[in-house]
Amino acid sequence: MVMKVDPSKKWTGPVRPYDIIKEGVIAVVVVAVLAGGLSLLFSSPDDKAVTLKSWSNNNAADFVVTATGELAGTTTSAGYGAPYNHAGNGPTLGPLKLQDWVGVHIPVDPANDFVVKPLLMLNDGNATAAVDTWNAATVDQQTKWASSYADALGKSGGATSVADAKNQFGPVPGMVSSLLGMAKTGALDGALTTSETPLPTDFTKPLLFLADSEGYFADMASKQHLSGDQWGVMNETGSWPGQSWLWLFSFWYQVEPFKSSGNADTLVMTLMGLLTLSLALFPFFPIIRKLPYKIPIHRLIWKKWYARKL
Amino acid sequence: MSSSAQSVKKDKNWTSRLRKSTLETMEPQDLLPDNQPAYVASWIYVFGVLTIASLLMLITTGLILTLEGPSWWHISSVGHFFNSMHLWSVELFFVFMVVHLWGKFWMAAWRGKRTATWVTGVLAFGTSIITALTGYLIQTNFDSQWIATQAKDGFNAMGIGAFFNTLNTGQAILLHVALLPLVVGVIVIWHILLVRRKGVVPPIDNDSTIEGGAF
Ligand code: HEM
Secondary structure, X not given: OOOOOOOOOXXXXXXXXXXXXXXXXXXXXXXXXXXXXXXXXXXXXXXOOOOHHHHHHHOHHHHHHHHHHHHHOOOOHHHOOOOOOOOOOOOOEOOEXXXXXXXXXXXXXXXXXXXXXXXXXXXXXXXXXXXXXXXXXXXXXXHHHHHHHHHHHHHOOOOOOOOOOOOOOOOHHHXXXXXXXXXXXXXXXXXXXXXXXXXXXXXXXXXXXXXXOOOOHHHHHHHXXXXXXXXXXXXXXXXXEOOHHHHXXXXXXXXXXXXXXXXXXXXXXXXXXXXXXXXXXHHHOHXXXXXXXXXXXXXXXXXXXXXXXX | OOHHHHHHOOOOOHHHHHHHHOHHHOOHHHHOOOEEEOOOOOHHHHHXXXXXXXXXXXXXXXXXXXXXXXXXXXXOHHHHHHHHHHHHHHHHHHHHHHHHHHHHHHOXXXXXXXXXXXXXXHHHHHHHHHHHHHHHHXXXXXXXXXXXXXXXHHHHHOOOOOXXXXXXXXXXHHHHHHHHHHHHHHHHHHHHHHHHHHOOOOOOOOOOOOOOOOO
């Protein structure tokens, strides 16, 4: 006979012996053996962290282009907007401007913070003179100098400096080459991490600067299949499994309309928030909560139980 | 005053209210059972326990990694081994949890007033994902630097990045080592107490007239 059961009532039917503590201990041992075995077999990846020092030594041309871009205001962080500066607008969701509404909470002014202020710490006559010229000029003039130098570097095919034949770069080449020298010694890493507190735990500035690099940082990442269009953050360096549970999150960035949307970050985060909320609400959705009845996987799960009753 | 009148009156004593809504909802046999309903005989039940076991392994290896600080594992082979153990325990933790999740879905395990069990499960899933992300952020290697610069855009886009700054390694370390494991731990304990209190959900019966919706 098939029993009718009310799942909210305490079970009064047949029972079987069970040892919860023993099962728990066995599970811990099994997981310890599995994790230990996988660790011995596959270890874990550890690609060394990069620094402004390693960047400037390995790809000086890219460093120079990026630093010039900071002065010209053309890099990602120079045009980012909230929460770093007022230089741009964040992604939106219809009328919701979540990124812009929080305002500037972590002030970062790339031209000043990454280039001008560190050069003043250098205590070098040429660098200080170049910065003085820069500071005395109008913003228009500064942008003009930096943009023309950026163009010239772009056309030079990977040079770390270009001669100012037409006298149109102002102090920019001097500033950038002093900064390159500073970065190569590692002094720039120190300058950027200790600009807020003497004992650094916050790497916002050096990381934003590095993230503006297209030829070094992003290039290393795409060689490790870590770029956004390569399913980005769910991957690990090498062939180790990464955060595979982020697959659905990464997935949206691979398809339209998200792929080509300027608001992709807000759209995908909102969508994932709603999907997670829906997962929590599965027991309330009429169609979804009937699925386990329609597709009888439970017959497989409780096979022994159903076999016994029949 | 008769005892029935007393029981009708709302209990104003905080202590007895707490006792009644916690300790008195469960008997010792519910908390540490030595038998189970006969239908609790399936491989699927193993995955919840395996998820707990992986979490215990994560806490243990994580605590070992705290001993000599965040750079230890880069320079010591013992440290690197425990980092590997920590990583593989995370991978196992999520595999077991996802099998558990879908198992519970196909069992419609929210039946019979078990909605809260399902919801705390989803909470455990969500907070575990955030905890794992902060873990990836504090590797202090190239991978963590890259993830930090990528993830910041997502959080900034929601206005969260101003407060949870993925580029601030110190913040990520404190969140990953202190706050978030505590939150996951509390949610998991809550989840398991709910299961023990309700008892394991009975099978979906062929002719049961009670489809047992959410409540
Ligand atoms: C850290 C993560 C989790 C842990 C450690 C955990 C652990 C457990 C354990 C030990 C049980 C007892 C029965 C069994 O193992 O089948 C259980 C039951 C349950 N879990 Fe989880 N779980 C987690 C996440 C989840 C998730 C993500 C969901 C679903 C969204 C979920 C839904 C449920 C439900 C509905 C039950 C009740 C089943 C019943 O009454 O028979 N759990 N969980």
